[in-house]
Amino acid sequence: MSRLIAVSNRVADSSNGKTAGGLAVGLLAALRKQGGVWFGWGGRTCHGEPTDPTVIRRGKVSYATIDIDEVEFENYYNGYSNGCLWPLCHYMLNFFHYERCFGRAYVRVNALFARKLRPLLQVDDVIWAHDYHLIPLAGELRKAEVENPIGFFLHVPFPNIDVLRTLPGHRLILEMLTRYDVIGFQTTSDVRSFIEGLSRVGFLESRLGHDRFRACGREFTAAAFPIGIDVPGVIQMSERAVGSATVKRMRDGLVSRDLITGVDRLDYSKGLPERFRAFEELLASYPDTRGRLVFMQIAPPTRGGVRAYQDIRAELERLSGNINGRFAEPDWVPIRYLNRGFSRSILMGIFRAARIGLVTPLRDGMNLVAKEFVAAQDPDDPGALILSSLAGAAEELDAAVIVNPYDIEGVAEAIQRAANMRLAERQERHRSMMGQLRLNDIGAWTDRFLGALEAVRQQECRGGSITDA
Ligand code: ADP
Numbered sequence: 001m002s003r004l005i006a007v008s009n010r011v012a013d014s015s016n017g018k019t020a021g022g023l024a025v026g027l028l029a030a031l032r033k034q035g036g037v038w039f040g041w042g043g044r045t046c047h048g049e050p051t052d053p054t055v056i057r058r059g060k061v062s063y064a065t066i067d068i069d070e071v072e073f074e075n076y077y078n079g080y081s082n083g084c085l086w087p088l089c090h091y092m093l094n095f096f097h098y099e100r101c102f103g104r105a106y107v108r109v110n111a112l113f114a115r116k117l118r119p120l121l122q123v124d125d126v127i128w129a130h131d132y133h134l135i136p137l138a139g140e141l142r143k144a145e146v147e148n149p150i151g152f153f154l155h156v157p158f159p160n161i162d163v164l165r166t167l168p169g170h171r172l173i174l175e176m177l178t179r180y181d182v183i184g185f186q187t188t189s190d191v192r193s194f195i196e197g198l199s200r201v202g203f204l205e206s207r208l209g210h211d212r213f214r215a216c217g218r219e220f221t222a223a224a225f226p227i228g229i230d231v232p233g234v235i236q237m238s239e240r241a242v243g244s245a246t247v248k249r250m251r252d253g254l255v256s257r258d259l260i261t262g263v264d265r266l267d268y269s270k271g272l273p274e275r276f277r278a279f280e281e282l283l284a285s286y287p288d289t290r291g292r293l294v295f296m297q298i299a300p301p302t303r304g305g306v307r308a309y310q311d312i313r314a315e316l317e318r319l320s321g322n323i324n325g326r327f328a329e330p331d332w333v334p335i336r337y338l339n340r341g342f343s344r345s346i347l348m349g350i351f352r353a354a355r356i357g358l359v360t361p362l363r364d365g366m367n368l369v370a371k372e373f374v375a376a377q378d379p380d381d382p383g384a385l386i387l388s389s390l391a392g393a394a395e396e397l398d399a400a401v402i403v404n405p406y407d408i409e410g411v412a413e414a415i416q417r418a419a420n421m422r423l424a425e426r427q428e429r430h431r432s433m434m435g436q437l438r439l440n441d442i443g444a445w446t447d448r449f450l451g452a453l454e455a456v457r458q459q460e461c462r463g464g465s466i467t468d469a
Contacts, residue, residue: 004036009133035060045070075105114140138179151182238376241349258355278411351376360405364391382430384418399432
């Protein structure tokens with residue numbers, strides 16, 4: 001088996017158990033299984049050219065991290081990655097803010113990654129780059145004569161060309177993606193957007209097979225690889241955590257009221273103001289729910305350097321204050337809004353204790369919380385999942401109660417329905433979703449992606465071309 005070199009913007013610290021973000025959770029499981037190197041930014045900025053990577057080995061995984069110049073980082077990360085690409089990929093153009101210096105820093109930081117990674121590479125390695133921060137990486141590695149198979153997985157949605165072309169230089173983004181050997185997306189609809197984009201700008205030369213394409217003079221695989229979760233791991237964590245002191249105290253505090261839970265990074269794509277308003281609508285339109293349900297939203301702040309993230313925080317504080325002020329009783333507070341992270345095990349315990357999981361992003365690549373919520377349930381008395389039709393997870397979890405997150409009254413209705421759902425229906429939906437989660441767990445996801453990358457290596461060794469992955 002080839003050595004795996006995983007590359008992502010941020011290398012997560014695996015030692016504190018508080019890793020937030022789908023990418024970190026998925027990638028760590030993959031690396032621990034197969035062993036290899038995780039390369040990326042270590043979380044520190046510097047001035048000027050950074051030194052060589054710091055390498056720390058833990059078990060089967062080596063963590064190789066670099067610093068990035070402070071100004072470069074601001075423009076590459078807050079400016080281009082999170083101020084341009086993130087809103088674009090989530091179809092939220094009102095948050096899109098472009099400056100030319102962002103794009104230039106983005107390419108330079110990718111060149112820096114390639115320069116610092118190059119000396120660590122061995123001839124048999126396969127390289128797997130992750131997410132929208134690193135679209136130009138393969139091109140930069142190819143310039144440095146790296147011929148190893150290089151794959152790319154996009155954790156966020158890939159926008160339709162009519163949205164993508166908002167971005168000055170969008171043709172370069174499409175071209176850079178074709179420098180990879182395997183390009184993975186979360187859903188079939190993302191693959192369609194990518195291929196249609198290539199075709200519309202005149203880059204697509206031919207379709208070689210179901211998943212194989214030729215564009216910009218290169219052949220590659222482009223396919224959907226929906227990311228999964230560690231199902232037995234989540235089950236075990238949730239069973240243990242439900243008996244922990246923290247979760248017990250929380251349950252005692254509910255005084256036998258039903259818990260609705262939402263767990264998200266504090267991000268405008270997660271639809272949190274709409275979710276709060278839907279809960280308000282529920283209390284207003286279905287008075288019997290007052291005093292019966294408690295909505296707990298956990299939302300640790302992220303990307304504090306981007307203005308839109310400060311704004312949404314203020315908006316949610318105002319909304320939760322207003323709703324609690326309007327409906328609270330001396331012995332009942334409707335919304336508990338927690339602006340902080342929790343250990344994964346406590347989170348899984350909270351999921352298990354909840355009657356309803358509210359996962360209503362306005363757009364999401366996958367949404368791992370939806371999958372974790374389902375896996376964390378007690379199969380004998382499972383909670384119901386309310387899931388946005390605009391999350392990638394809805395393609396697989398079609399037995400959830402599917403809602404349009406913009407339809408405030410529709411979400412309120414869905415909560416009312418889920419709160420009254422009979423045991424047999426909850427069990428049936430849960431059984432169906434668990435079947436899907438087990439079929440495509442984190443191991444299957446890694447195996448499928450790395451299998452596609454390995455097929456490229458073997459074909460290159462034979463000097464032929466593959467027609468299908
Ligand atoms: P995103 O990648 O956009 O943050 P996902 O739902 O795909 O969204 O992934 C979020 C991951 O981070 C999940 O695995 C979830 O358990 C974890 N997570 C989210 N919020 C917290 C939190 N407050 N504390 C710890 N882990 C969290």
